Amino acid sequence: MSSSAHRDTGHDHAASGPGPDRLWSVQGHLDDVLSTVRPLDPIELNLLDAQGCVLVDDVTVPLSLPPFDNSSMDGYAVRVTDVAGASEEFPAVLEVVGDVAAGQTDPVAVGPGQAARIMTGAPLPPGAEAVVPVEWTDGGLGEGPVAGMRARSLAPEGAEGHVHVYRPAEERAHVRARGSDVRSGDRALAAGTVLGPPQIGLLAAIGRGTVRVRPRPRVVVLSTGSELVQPDEQLASGQIYDSNSFALTAAARDAGAIAYRVGAVSDDAETLRSTIEDQLVRADLMVTTGGVSVGAYDVVKEALAHVGDEDEPGGGVDFRKLAMQPGKPQGFGSIGPDHTPLLALPGNPVSSYVSFELFVRPAIRTLMGLPDVHRPTVTASLAADKALTSPKGRRQFLRGSHADGSVAPVGGSGSHLVAALAHANALIVVPEDTESVEPGTQVEVVLLG
Numbered sequence: 001m002s003s004s005a006h007r008d009t010g011h012d013h014a015a016s017g018p019g020p021d022r023l024w025s026v027q028g029h030l031d032d033v034l035s036t037v038r039p040l041d042p043i044e045l046n047l048l049d050a051q052g053c054v055l056v057d058d059v060t061v062p063l064s065l066p067p068f069d070n071s072s073m074d075g076y077a078v079r080v081t082d083v084a085g086a087s088e089e090f091p092a093v094l095e096v097v098g099d100v101a102a103g104q105t106d107p108v109a110v111g112p113g114q115a116a117r118i119m120t121g122a123p124l125p126p127g128a129e130a131v132v133p134v135e136w137t138d139g140g141l142g143e144g145p146v147a148g149m150r151a152r153s154l155a156p157e158g159a160e161g162h163v164h165v166y167r168p169a170e171e172r173a174h175v176r177a178r179g180s181d182v183r184s185g186d187r188a189l190a191a192g193t194v195l196g197p198p199q200i201g202l203l204a205a206i207g208r209g210t211v212r213v214r215p216r217p218r219v220v221v222l223s224t225g226s227e228l229v230q231p232d233e234q235l236a237s238g239q240i241y242d243s244n245s246f247a248l249t250a251a252a253r254d255a256g257a258i259a260y261r262v263g264a265v266s267d268d269a270e271t272l273r274s275t276i277e278d279q280l281v282r283a284d285l286m287v288t289t290g291g292v293s294v295g296a297y298d299v300v301k302e303a304l305a306h307v308g309d310e311d312e313p314g315g316g317v318d319f320r321k322l323a324m325q326p327g328k329p330q331g332f333g334s335i336g337p338d339h340t341p342l343l344a345l346p347g348n349p350v351s352s353y354v355s356f357e358l359f360v361r362p363a364i365r366t367l368m369g370l371p372d373v374h375r376p377t378v379t380a381s382l383a384a385d386k387a388l389t390s391p392k393g394r395r396q397f398l399r400g401s402h403a404d405g406s407v408a409p410v411g412g413s414g415s416h417l418v419a420a421l422a423h424a425n426a427l428i429v430v431p432e433d434t435e436s437v438e439p440g441t442q443v444e445v446v447l448l449g
Contacts, residue, residue: 073120
């Protein structure tokens, strides 16, 4: 473990001195994690592989969009003077000299008294100044205004003969100007942008097939406990279904990671050590849940407390107590030849999820190279039937339902209440020095959705 992961970050630690009885503050533990985790090295990826990744460099537009003047309508490219004063009673009659289709590289020229049938996206032909929509014409059929342009194979009028135009058009009408979207030399996307579908579309539109990004981190989530059974299997006496690994894998993906779930590992230290070693090959971050407290079968603590990095004697995973509820027992360190960060979370479902939101999600987003790694926080009015109580000296995180400037507790404070967590969209934060919060009080709220 690198020494920076164990350094004292100052007054943020609610410490009772060094050693196993030291009590860490929430902020102190978080600072320790984020001071150790570093953004992943940039790589060049194909556009679709870069979805969800963070752009490393500014991207400059190499060519204007659109690269040429083009039609925004199906209709006819005309000269403005030729359709001036046109009406249904006195239409302008123009000679149709040809078709201009999207992708056409050698369009016809439009001279006086002429028009070219043009399709949406096709380049404005030389000599033309505007486009009249086909609905303003007879479509070359000589039977009054038409509702649309017929398919080429079904149109006997084709691109020949004459067209009657029933309305005038101003210069540049229904013409998309060259560079009206972006101009050559403009900044298309700034470094730090997360690449979603619109950004990938823009990169493709300006001709970029690859892009330099920080890759999405690979996160391996591993739950421990001999009592855990996979969903769809039969429960025996004393067994429960493994929900933590599913919740945390989903949370890691929600944070932007590529996440892998490992089925529950039994309470055997050698098995756990072996499983973790096998998983390191595909991990930029390891997350375990369960086995970090003070019980006789807390396997994560047993397996990892004395495991050091291969080339850094004395390193490994530090198990500590935090001044928070839920989630007092935590572990953090790095393991393996690449010093892969590992966060060991408590096993109770709510403790595990709250710990993930506070510590693992920021670590994932730091690996991604994002400037803002935290969930948004707001203040809201507490809507409750009675005062909330909180243990002195602990920062409490209560599940809440937030809407319209107020937040209401959801469920009790028990760290096993999975159903209440499923109906919460926020965490209500009660500071360490507060033991009671009255209804109507303004409280800090971490927004989860």
